[in-house]
Amino acid sequence: xxxxxxxxxxxxxxxxxxxxxxxxxxxxxxxxxxxxxxxxxxxxxxxxxxxxxxxxxxxxxxxxxxxxxxxxxxxxxxxxxxxxxxxxxxxxxxxxxxxxxxxxxxxxxxxxxxxxxxxxxxxxxxxxxxxxxxxxxxxxxxxxxxxxxxxxxxxxxxxxxxxxxxxxxxxxxxxxxxxxxxxxxxxxxxxxxxxxxxxxxxxxxxxxxxxxxxxxxxxxxxxxxxxxxxxxxxxxxxxxxxxxxxxxxxxxxxxxxxxxxxxxxxxxxxxxxxxxxxxxxxxxxxxxxxxxxxxxxxxxxxxxxxxxxxxxxxxxxxxxxxxxxxxxxxxxxxxxxxxxxxxxxxxxxxxxxxxxxxxxxxxxxxxxxxxxxxxxxxxxxxxxxxxxxxxxxxxxxxxxxxxxxxxxxxxxxxxxxxxxxxxxxxxx
Ligand SMILES: [Zn+2]
Numbered sequence: 001x002x003x004x005x006x007x008x009x010x011x012x013x014x015x016x017x018x019x020x021x022x023x024x025x026x027x028x029x030x031x032x033x034x035x036x037x038x039x040x041x042x043x044x045x046x047x048x049x050x051x052x053x054x055x056x057x058x059x060x061x062x063x064x065x066x067x068x069x070x071x072x073x074x075x076x077x078x079x080x081x082x083x084x085x086x087x088x089x090x091x092x093x094x095x096x097x098x099x100x101x102x103x104x105x106x107x108x109x110x111x112x113x114x115x116x117x118x119x120x121x122x123x124x125x126x127x128x129x130x131x132x133x134x135x136x137x138x139x140x141x142x143x144x145x146x147x148x149x150x151x152x153x154x155x156x157x158x159x160x161x162x163x164x165x166x167x168x169x170x171x172x173x174x175x176x177x178x179x180x181x182x183x184x185x186x187x188x189x190x191x192x193x194x195x196x197x198x199x200x201x202x203x204x205x206x207x208x209x210x211x212x213x214x215x216x217x218x219x220x221x222x223x224x225x226x227x228x229x230x231x232x233x234x235x236x237x238x239x240x241x242x243x244x245x246x247x248x249x250x251x252x253x254x255x256x257x258x259x260x261x262x263x264x265x266x267x268x269x270x271x272x273x274x275x276x277x278x279x280x281x282x283x284x285x286x287x288x289x290x291x292x293x294x295x296x297x298x299x300x301x302x303x304x305x306x307x308x309x310x311x312x313x314x315x316x317x318x319x320x321x322x323x324x325x326x327x328x329x330x331x332x333x334x335x336x337x338x339x340x341x342x343x344x345x346x347x348x349x350x351x352x353x354x355x356x357x358x359x360x361x362x363x364x365x366x367x368x369x370x371x372x373x374x375x376x377x378x379x380x381x382x383x384x385x386x387x388x389x390x391x392x393x394x395x396x397x398x399x400x401x402x403x404x405x406x407x408x409x410x411x412x413x414x415x416x417x418x419x420x421x422x423x424x425x426x427x428x
Pocket of ligand 1: 071072073131224255324325
C-alpha cells in the first residue's frame with residue numbers, strides 16, 4: 001500500500017505559469033508556496049508564511065502537477081531489440097516498422113505497451129496519448145484493440161488516449177474517410193482520428209475528407225503533420241485554413257510541424273498567425289526530430305528539425321512537448337518521462353526558464369481537450385503532484401530524475417527524503 005502524504009506541504013517551489021499574477025515575488029523568483037491537501041485534493045495554495053508547521057518541508061523543491069505525455073507510440077515501443085541494423089531517417093524507419101508489425105501478437109503488444117505505461121506512471125504521468133499504426137481500410141488493427149483494453153486496465157492510474165495513425169491516402173474517397181471515422185468513433189472512449197500528413201502523400205482533398213468525417217462523428221483529430229524539412233510541405237497551413245472554413249467544432253493536434261523551420265520567416269509566421277486563430281494545439285517532439293531530420297549516414301546533420309516553439313507560444317498557441325518513439329526503429333532514446341523530452345528541447349531550442357515557463361508544455365493536459373481552460377495546480381484539483389527533491393528551480397530539469405510522485409495525495413512512486421520530515425523551525 002502506498003502511504004499518504006501529510007495534509008501540509010510547505011516551501012514548495014511552483015512554476016510561475018501556474019501562479020496567479022498577484023503572487024508575491026522574492027526578487028526575481030516567485031515566493032515559495034504552502035500546499036494544504038485534503039481528501040486527495042489540493043485544498044489551498046498560499047504563499048509560505050514561515051510559521052512552524054507539521055507535514056513535509058520541501059525546502060524549495062520544484063513541484064509540478066501530474067505530467068502529460070501528449071504524443072507517444074506505445075504500440076511500437078521496445079521493438080528495437082529485434083530489428084537488426086537500421087537505415088537512417090524517418091521514411092526508412094516506417095518501412096522497418098511495417099515489416100515488424102506483421103509479427104505482432106496480442107501478448108506481444110500488451111507486454112510492451114504495459115511496460116511503457118509503467119515507466120510513464122513512475123515518471124509521474126497522469127495522461128498519455130498514443131498513436132497506433134493503422135494501414136487497414138476496413139477493420140481495426142490488432143494493437144488498437146489491445147490499447148483500448150489497456151485503457152480500461154490503467155483507468156485509475158493513467159488516462160490513455162488513442163489516435164489512429166492512418167496514411168492520408170486512405171482518406172482519398174469520402175466514403176472511405178467516413179468508414180474510418182465511424183470505426184474509430186465506435187471503438188470506445190479516448191479515441192481520436194489521426195493521419196500521417198507528409199509531402200510524399202499530400203492531398204488537400206483527403207485532408208478535407210478527414211476533417212469532414214471527424215466532424216460528422218464527433219471526433220477530435222491528431223495529425224503527424226509536416227514531419228520533414230521540405231519547405232513545400234503545407235499540411236499545417238492547409239489544416240488551419242480548412243478548420244476556419246469549416247468552423248470545425250473539435251480540437252486538432254498537429255504534431256511535429258518541422259517544415260516551419262525550413263520555410264522563410266514570413267511564410268512560417270503567417271502560418272502560425274492562422275494557427276493561432278484555429279482550434280489547433282501543437283506538439284513538438286525534440287528527441288525524434290533531432291534524430292530523424294536531416295539524417296544521412298556518415299554526415300553530420302546541419303538542421304535541428306524543431307518546429308517554431310517560441311514563435312508559437314508568443315502567439316498564445318497551446319504547445320506541448322513530448323517523447324514520441326522509444327526503443328523502436330525511429331528512436332532508441334526516451335523513457336516516457338516528459339521531463340526528459342523537455343530537457344532535450346530546452347537545449348535544442350534554447351528555451352529560457354525551463355521550469356518557470358516551459359514546464360507548462362508537459363503539464364497542460366487540458367490543451368488536448370476541446371475546451372482548454374482548466375490549468376492544473378489549482379485549489380480543488382486532485383493532488384497529483386511531482387516533487388523534484390534533488391533539483392532546484394534554477395537548474396531544473398538537471399537532477400530531475402529523483403522525484404516523489406503523489407497521486408490523489410498518496411505516494412505512488414519514489415521515496416520521501418528524510419529532510420522533508422525533520423522537525424525544524426522553517427524560515428520564510
Ligand atoms: Zn509520432
